Amino acid sequence: MSYSLAFEKIIKYDIGKSGITVPTRLKLGDTVLDVEAKLDCGSSFCVFERQYGIELGLDIERGHRQRIGTATGFFIAYGHGVTLSVQEYDFDVIAYFAEDEAITRNVLGRHGFLDRVQLCLIDYIGELYLSRFGDHS
């Protein structure tokens, strides 16, 4: 048996870089930030560096406090409602911003990204196919 899916977009990412890196837009009001984020199927949330949240105008600690577990412990992040865009797909999501400014990673995780799209990954050649979930069946 074989299965087929159709996708609207393709992201060609650099296989020489650490992780699968995707250009990502964060929007809040009139403020727009275009940043890099790594696709992380193991992350429950979309998490970004603290300074990006500050630049968006957020008071970080006023968001929803969340302990996020890692392989070696946990860290604290705060959830805020923002618009997250990848390949011109806009999603209104709760994105988390790390409390600790020493955290320098940005990830696209399950809630807010993976649960909004369907995707196909061919890592050998660095291709990520993407559609908004529901646009194709």
Next chain:
Amino acid sequence: MVNDRLQIVQEQLAALTFDEKQKLTAFLIEQLKRDRETKSQADEETNGRHHDANVSPPTGEPDPDRQLEYAWLRKHRDEYAGQYVALSGNQLVASAPSLKELFQLVAQTNAYRPFFVRIEAEDEPPFGGW
């Protein structure tokens, strides 16, 4: 002959203002997308792939793929390892050791929606998720 012509064009382009270069960048991105669309259609005909890479951004809007920025990163990654950079097309807007400093520098420019990237240091362990 082609190289001579390219050099003349490059010299003329160097004299453009920042705004003119921004408009030119948007124009070139659109041209690259059209070229890629043509190639994609040819690929589809030969191997049956389904993808749509022909969404052209409005004039002045950055390319969602950030192709020019990634071309710059491939070329200059080693020079800025461990730094944050802000890129606009194939131009470096600013670089700094922290995001806070980078935003302060970018605020002094008129760069339109730059792409913010942290370039990993050479000795940095590879990303392992959380």
